[in-house]
Amino acid sequence: MRKYHPIVQYYLRPHPGMKNYLRLLGHQHHQYGANVEDYVAFEVTLLSTLGVLHGERWNDDIAMQWREAFQMAVQIMKEGHRDDFVPS
Numbered sequence: 001m002r003k004y005h006p007i008v009q010y011y012l013r014p015h016p017g018m019k020n021y022l023r024l025l026g027h028q029h030h031q032y033g034a035n036v037e038d039y040v041a042f043e044v045t046l047l048s049t050l051g052v053l054h055g056e057r058w059n060d061d062i063a064m065q066w067r068e069a070f071q072m073a074v075q076i077m078k079e080g081h082r083d084d085f086v087p088s
């Protein structure tokens, strides 16, 4: 799950460097062939996995924070989902 640290990092510290990283990450996903339409299914799966990993400590507040953090990160990743993206 360490791979998903950028979601938390950007949520806690939404600075321009993280934004640039997330745009680039979005572009890489565009190149992998990931579709932005599939991000909703990805979110559902990630949240349910996190729920299992948290066990008894999982609750609606934590789920809501994760959803918000995920959506913030994905919003920026989507900006990189184009062929002519140039990293800054």
Ligand code: HEM
Residues within 6 Å of the ligand: 003, 004, 006, 007, 025, 029, 032, 034, 035, 038, 039, 042, 073, 074
């Ligand atoms: C439909 C949704 C997604 C698909 C199909 C997908 C697929 C992939 C694939 C194929 C890789 C490259 C293989 C690998 O390094 O394991 C990858 C890497 C990665 N993905 Fe995703 N991904 C999706 C969504 C996301 C989202 C929403 C995030 C949020 C942060 C994310 C974060 C990452 C990261 C951090 C890497 C490693 C990048 C690197 O350092 O090379 N992915 N993903």
